Amino acid sequence: MEKVNDNVYAELISPGCNVGIIATGKGALIVDTPLISRQAKAINGALSDAGYQPVRFIVITHPHGDHILGTDLFGKNVIIAGNRPTYEKMGKHDPVWVRDWANTWTWENPDDIQEMVAAHVSQPDVVFEEELTLHLDRIEIIIFALPGHLAESVGVFVPEAGVLITGDALFCDHHPYMGEGNFDVWLRSLDKMRNLKPERIIPGHGPVCGLEAIDKQQRYMQKMIAVRNKWNPAKGEKAAPPNAIDELLAFYPLYGRPEKIMRARIIESIRVAGDPQFE
Secondary structure: EEEOOOOEEEEEOOOOOOOOOOOOOEEEEEOOOOHHHHHHHHHHHHHHHEEEEEEEEEEOOOOOHHHHHHOOOOOOEEEEEEEHHHHHHHHHOOHHHHHHOOOOOOOOHHHHHHHHHHOOOOOOOOEEEEOEEEOOOEEEEEEEOOOOOOOOOOOEEEOOOEEEEEEEEEEEOOOOOOOOOOOOOHHHHHHHHHHHHOEEEEEEOOOOOOOHHHHHHHHHHHHHHEEEEEEEHHHHHHHOOOHHHHHHOOOOOOOHHHHHHHHHHHHHHHHHHHHOOOO
């Protein structure tokens, strides 16, 4: 568990998503979830070692599987919050996704995959529309819309600590997944994040970072838009502007993921740059 600022911590999980942790006198609130039970036990263990109470609240930033599989790992008394579209989509969770996603990574322990496939996903207890503000032991926690990665994506801001937790609205040093996104909406959300002037940012994937990660993702997306204006991905990679895919591939590390998979992800992202998935 990495201390970010004041009472805010991060558990950086890969494969999986980052978990933002806000320790309060009423129990810890986590933003998104770990994947498996030993990760959940490690979070509560680290909280206990630091003199904090265990996890009592979960905020879900969006309903992609790597962010929701651990909703039941912290006991039955945990309160889960998410917006209405997230609530509805979590009710349709399909474990088939887990195996497909797991096949894109190298796993040291195959039993982890079996645990994830068997996971029960609980829907949020607290369902909100656009924004929700919590006050836990006098700590203000603002949950607000950050669409782009998905229409329903939200972020979490802790003003007193100056920490922004973005879910997959921001990736740091990782190639973002953009296959269901809307670039115009997403770029506006990047501006919204920047305007908050956070001191530290916990992204959906990658290390804790600052505003420079927003700037880099914006450049990455703008380059994709420029490539899309010159090339129709349906014509195949050979028809792409020279070196365009290689330059985008070099933006972020691959972290051991097959280059073939990441090239396909980039090409799909370029297609989405000209064909948004939602309005």
